[in-house]
Amino acid sequence: MKDIKVSVLIANYNNEPYLTECINSIKKQTYRNIEIIIHDDESSDNSIKKINKYKNIKIIRNKNRGKIGSYNQMNAYYRAFKKSSGKIIFFLDSDDIFKRNKIKTVFNKFSKNKNLSSVFDLPIYKYKSKLDIIRNKKKIISNFWPYIPPQSCIAMKREVFKEIFNKINFNLFPNIWMDFRIALYLKYIKKDFNILNKNLTYYRQSEEMISSNFKFLSVSWWKRRKQAHDYVKYFFLKNKIRHKKNLDFFLTNLINYFIK
Numbered sequence: 001m002k003d004i005k006v007s008v009l010i011a012n013y014n015n016e017p018y019l020t021e022c023i024n025s026i027k028k029q030t031y032r033n034i035e036i037i038i039h040d041d042e043s044s045d046n047s048i049k050k051i052n053k054y055k056n057i058k059i060i061r062n063k064n065r066g067k068i069g070s071y072n073q074m075n076a077y078y079r080a081f082k083k084s085s086g087k088i089i090f091f092l093d094s095d096d097i098f099k100r101n102k103i104k105t106v107f108n109k110f111s112k113n114k115n116l117s118s119v120f121d122l123p124i125y126k127y128k129s130k131l132d133i134i135r136n137k138k139k140i141i142s143n144f145w146p147y148i149p150p151q152s153c154i155a156m157k158r159e160v161f162k163e164i165f166n167k168i169n170f171n172l173f174p175n176i177w178m179d180f181r182i183a184l185y186l187k188y189i190k191k192d193f194n195i196l197n198k199n200l201t202y203y204r205q206s207e208e209m210i211s212s213n214f215k216f217l218s219v220s221w222w223k224r225r226k227q228a229h230d231y232v233k234y235f236f237l238k239n240k241i242r243h244k245k246n247l248d249f250f251l252t253n254l255i256n257y258f259i260k
Contacts, residue, residue, distance in 0.1 A: 005033050006103060007086030007158075011076040012051075012094035013041040013065070018204065019050045023057070025097040025202075031104040037083050038094070039076040041065045047094075058083055070177045073151070074169050077178065081161060089161050091178075095204040096152040097126070102200035106155045109196055117192040118156035120149045120183070123203035133199050143248040144232045146187060146195075151179040153201045160190070173231045175224045184235055219259050226256045 008026050012019065026036055037058040038051055042065040051059055060079055066072050077091060088110060090103065106119050125132035134149075156164075167189070168181035187193040214221045229249050236243040 003033050004088070005035060005086045006031070006088040006090060006107065007035050007037060007081075007084035008090045008092055008098075008103075009077050009080040009084060010036065010038040010092045010094050011041070011073055011080070012038055012043060012047055013072070014043045014045045014047065015094040016043070016045040016047045016050055018095040019047060021097055022092065022094050023051070023054055025100070026092070026103075027054075028100055029098065029103045030101050031107055034103065035084060035086055037080040039080040041072055041076055068171070068174045070174055071171055074165075074178050074181075078165055078169065081165070084158075087158055088155055089158055090155045092152045093150075095206075096150075097202035097204075098152075099200045099202070105198060105200060106196065110155075110157070115192075116157075116194060117160045117190050118154065118182075118186055118194065120193075120195045121153045121155075121198055121200040122195065123150055123153055123201050124199045126202040126204045128206070131202075134203075143229075143246060144236075145180065145184060145228065146193060148179055148183040149195065150201075150203050151177065152203060154179060154182060156182075164190075172234070173227050175227045176231045180228065180231070184232065188235075188241055189239060222252065222255050222259060225252050229253070 010022065015022075023036070026034060035058070036056070037060065039060045039062065040047055040051070041062050048059070048061065051057060060083060062076065062079070066075070081089060088107065090106070092098065102121065106121060109119050110116055123134050125134060164182055164185050167185055168178070183193060214224050229252055233243050235241075
């Protein structure tokens with residue numbers, strides 16, 4: 001696997017203020033054999049102008065942005081994937097940042113274990129005035145999904161993403177994003193869900209982000225959690241996996257009953 005090409009797929013929509021920092025974090029990687037592909041989803045700001053300042057970047061300009069963010073993200077990454085040629089695929093939302101040694105560190109993980117399908121690293125939450133390093137902690141209440149790092153923390157082999165995408169790309173459960181769908185498939189179908197216990201990705205937090213609409217234990221948080229359980233049930237039935245209701249399932253449904 002020495003010196004093989006890797007692809008960094010960047011999904012962008014109106015993130016002009018963050019693009020320079022995002023792209024530079026890839027340009028300055030210690031691993032060198034990298035192609036960068038940016039999918040712009042009909043941005044109305046000056047994103048394209050900023051991207052055009054760089055050399056050796058492939059740009060995909062989508063002219064028909066949909067209304068559902070999670071579906072747009074999946075389609076953006078798949079369009080970028082089809083234009084890529086790397087053996088290992090890295091995903092990066094355009095407001096996030098890779099640490100300088102991330103690609104080399106993850107690449108070395110794949111090199112040492114040829115059977116790995118994918119690797120998730122851990123995020124560093126980047127706020128305006130502080131950084132918050134997230135550890136891989138055990139959960140208090142058990143449910144069907146593991147701790148899932150955000151989309152920008154995912155890297156996987158090319159053939160694995162091609163296989164997975166065809167299984168997770170359907171327009172149901174709009175609040176269930178690509179990282180959740182990928183992780184569930186890896187855990188239960190591939191049986192190869194791996195977290196590298198290193199914080200290698202800066203995951204930006206701001207009031208403009210969609211995730212800010214789902215503050216912990218808020219009404220919207222509980223509604224999205226119910227949709228996650230609904231997705232798990234659908235996924236299990238579709239793949240003929242036994243779905244056994246647990247405490248988290250009952251608690252989430254009870255709370256949603258009262259907040260309708």
